[in-house]
Amino acid sequence: MKPSIKLNKIPSITPPPGSVSAIPTSVTFLFDTADNGAVKARFNWVTSDMTILHSVLKYAKKDGFNGIFTETIIGESFPIDQRDLYETFMGNDKNEVQLTPIISHKAESLELEPDTEYVYSVGDGGVHVTDTTNLPSFRTPAANIDEFSFLWITDSQESGIDVETAYRKYEHFMGRAVKTAMKNHPNIDFIISTGDNVDFGFDTKLWDAYYYALQPYLYNTPYYSATGNHEYEGNPRITGSWESIDPYMVTAKGRINVPKNGPAYKGAGTNGLEPIANGAIKQRLDGNTYYFEYGDAIFIVLDYSDNISNIDETGDKGFSFSSDKVIKTQLDWMKSVLKEKDKKWRIVAMHHGPYLGRLAQPEYWKTVTDAFDESGIDVVLSGHDHLYLRSKLMNNNQVTTVPGTGTTYITGGTAGSGFDALYGHNNDIAETYTEKYTDWVVSSYHVMDVNGSGISITSKGIKMLPIDGVTEQQEDNASAFKEDENGYRDLDVSSKVVLTNTPRTKNLSSWKYPNPPVEQP
Numbered sequence: 001m002k003p004s005i006k007l008n009k010i011p012s013i014t015p016p017p018g019s020v021s022a023i024p025t026s027v028t029f030l031f032d033t034a035d036n037g038a039v040k041a042r043f044n045w046v047t048s049d050m051t052i053l054h055s056v057l058k059y060a061k062k063d064g065f066n067g068i069f070t071e072t073i074i075g076e077s078f079p080i081d082q083r084d085l086y087e088t089f090m091g092n093d094k095n096e097v098q099l100t101p102i103i104s105h106k107a108e109s110l111e112l113e114p115d116t117e118y119v120y121s122v123g124d125g126g127v128h129v130t131d132t133t134n135l136p137s138f139r140t141p142a143a144n145i146d147e148f149s150f151l152w153i154t155d156s157q158e159s160g161i162d163v164e165t166a167y168r169k170y171e172h173f174m175g176r177a178v179k180t181a182m183k184n185h186p187n188i189d190f191i192i193s194t195g196d197n198v199d200f201g202f203d204t205k206l207w208d209a210y211y212y213a214l215q216p217y218l219y220n221t222p223y224y225s226a227t228g229n230h231e232y233e234g235n236p237r238i239t240g241s242w243e244s245i246d247p248y249m250v251t252a253k254g255r256i257n258v259p260k261n262g263p264a265y266k267g268a269g270t271n272g273l274e275p276i277a278n279g280a281i282k283q284r285l286d287g288n289t290y291y292f293e294y295g296d297a298i299f300i301v302l303d304y305s306d307n308i309s310n311i312d313e314t315g316d317k318g319f320s321f322s323s324d325k326v327i328k329t330q331l332d333w334m335k336s337v338l339k340e341k342d343k344k345w346r347i348v349a350m351h352h353g354p355y356l357g358r359l360a361q362p363e364y365w366k367t368v369t370d371a372f373d374e375s376g377i378d379v380v381l382s383g384h385d386h387l388y389l390r391s392k393l394m395n396n397n398q399v400t401t402v403p404g405t406g407t408t409y410i411t412g413g414t415a416g417s418g419f420d421a422l423y424g425h426n427n428d429i430a431e432t433y434t435e436k437y438t439d440w441v442v443s444s445y446h447v448m449d450v451n452g453s454g455i456s457i458t459s460k461g462i463k464m465l466p467i468d469g470v471t472e473q474q475e476d477n478a479s480a481f482k483e484d485e486n487g488y489r490d491l492d493v494s495s496k497v498v499l500t501n502t503p504r505t506k507n508l509s510s511w512k513y514p515n516p517p518v519e520q521p
Contacts, residue, residue, distance in 0.1 A: 013131035017212035018098075018163030018205050022049035022128040024105070026211035029138065030190070030222045032259040033293045038111035039140050041222075043075070044257035045122050045130075046211075047103045053077050056125030057107035062117040062137055069121065075107025080254045082202060082246065090240025096161055097203040097238055104254035114143040136219035141189070145295030147451035148189045151181050153415040153444075154351075154383030156210065157230055159199035163209050170213035174415040177445040178217055180460070180488060185447045190294070191221055194383040194412060195228025195305070195351035200235060202246045207255055227252055227288045228351035228383060229305040253287035258301075262289040263333040268516040272336035277329050278517045289330055291337050297345040297450050300334050300377075304368065305352035305384065327364045331371040332514050338375045339508045345450060346377050346504070353382025355409040357389035357430050357437055369397060372407050376506030379455055379499055380409045381446075388413040388438040388459055388491040389430065390499075399433065404502030409433075413444030413461045413491055419481075438491040440464040442483070454501035459491035 015021035024045035032040045043057055055075035060068070081101035086094070105122070112118065117139045123129030130136060141148075156174040160166030182188060191214075198206035211218070231252040234245050246252075264286035267276030277285050289303045304327070338346060354365035372380065373395055392399045393406030400406040419442045430437065441461030449456045463484040 013133075014212075014215060017167050017208040018100075020048045020100075022047055022052045022124070024123050024128070024130055025215075026207065026255050027122060027130060027136075027215065028211070028218050028223045028256055030224050030256075030258070031141065031292065031294070032108070034111060039114065040111055041109040041118075041138065041140075042257040042259065043107045043109075043120075043122055044255060045105045046255060047105065047128070048100060049128075050079065050101055050103060052103055052124050052128055054124040054126075055105035055107055055122075056129075057109065057120065057122050058125070059109060059118050059120035061113075062119045065119055071110060072125070073107050073109060075105060077103050077105045078254075079103055080250055082251065085202065085245050088245060089238060091236060091238040093237045094239070096159075097200055098163075098205040099202065100204040102204065102254065106257040108257070112140045114140055116140050130219075138220045138222070141294065147449070148295050149185060149187055149447055149449050150294075151178065151185070151188045151191045152194070152381055152412060152446040152448055153177060153191065154194040154381075154412040155196040155228070155386055155414040155418065156193065156416045157196045157199045157418065158209070158416055159203075159206060160209070163205040166206050166209035167212055169417060170209050173417045173443045174210075175213045177415045177443040178214065180443075181445040181447055182217065185458075188221065188447065191217065191223045192299070192349055192381075193223075193225040194349050194381055195226045196230040196383055197225065197228075197252075199230055200238060201231035201233075201249060201252050202239075204251065207251065211255065223256070224258070224292060224299070224301065224349075225256055226301050226349050226351055227303055232305070248283050249288060258287060258290045259292055261291055261337075262286065263329050267329075267333035267336040268514050270513070272340065272513045274516045276333050276336070276514060276517065278519055281326055281329055284326070285330065289333070293341070293343065295450065296343055296452070297347060298338070298341050298343040300337065300346070300348045302330050302334070302348060302350035304330070304350040305362070324364055324367070327367060331368065334371065335375055335508055335511055336513055338506055339511060339513075344452070344503050345379075345455060346375065346506070347455075348372065348377050348380045350380070350382055352384045353380060353409055353411050355389070355391045355394065355411075355430075355433050356382075356385050356426070357387045357411055357434070357439070358385045358426050360426065360429055366397065369394070369407075374507050374511070376504035377407050378504050380407060382409070382411050383414070385411045386414040386418050387411065388436070388441065388444065388461065389434055390436045390457075390492060390497070391433045392435045394433060403500065404504055407504065408499045410446075410457065410499075412446050413438065413441045413459065415444055417442050419464045436492050440481070441491060443488075444491065449496075455499045456496050457492070457499055458496045460488040461491050462487065463489055
């Protein structure tokens, strides 16, 4: 049995969002797999009291716990202070955001026993720690997992003039979606997001509100995330343009501790054991491009979205993510990982999907899908469009009906409030590959079930209905719509849809590991 999840109340030890505190906030963890197959837990938390520099993780098996933790891990911390960016902001509404400095804390457990419940505490190792009365806990995966379920959310992004306003939005939309999913699917093993978690990635109060709304679940449920364009880009109304003021997404990366197995660490050289990325590309992909294993599945998390930038990729400030060099780096890394790993199911999570519903396909989409075909990817999970779209089975940009010969691409409905009926369905693009499409939904969630027989999805959302004969949302009249009082509805043809019952075959036997890049002086 998994530890019970408190659905309605955040422990009293947790300070309110946006407050300056030495008590840990934005507490997350996820599982990482060591080379020998053992599981470790990677923790991340934040303190807004800039004097709290110590990062201490303590944990013990829950069975027989007598109040004394058996393991103490000293982690690392680093400050994130981007207040000087205010000087560069040119938008009329630049005072709406907060750039509150924080300390990001990271710590990693030792190897853990399978199918075992642990209690833990994070903080400074003294009085500034998580709740000591009701200790948070987690259960590690079993050694041989036959089946598992995970919750997928995307585009939860909200904004607000203050942290309380943003939190209320997150709680009403994303919080409702997660609460409903957890209630209807009590055996969810982990949560994954495909990005655009906040509206402005540089606005610290939005991250505070986002994680505060999720915190009751994140104490004991592993959480993984991709990054989207809203984690990266600026905004004309705030910063004066779409150009990124945080090109390496330092603020977003400071709230999650992902496995160190991405392009910054492996993918090139003999057996792919040397870093495949260097310079600005390494700095960009370190901390948001990674993989993790669960049961007989492997998840590849990519940093892929169309970003508007003219910054040279070798410059100090970053690079244009439209660069084919950056795309190739990630795809070669992915092939390197999958050449080594022989999991039955292969799933990709990334923000901007190649088969969308409302926008044209992004740059280099065919390069990406060709690599997925070669790598034998079964399912691709994406967001960005704020609508639900499930593609037909695709291979070489053609529809196939033979199980195990194509990839299913899914764009998830927004977990937030941005239902974006303004955009509508792009028939010129999407009709050719669309199997199922649903627009005008909010508070959406998706539960994926994976077992030896296949991968299936359950998708739910709240339908938005026009008021007084309104037939199309304009950019500023979302108030002309209301939520369907009948509550959640299926976004697909039925409550549970089988995506595949036959794994794809990868074709990487002749693919060669690239040479390590030459380090820049």
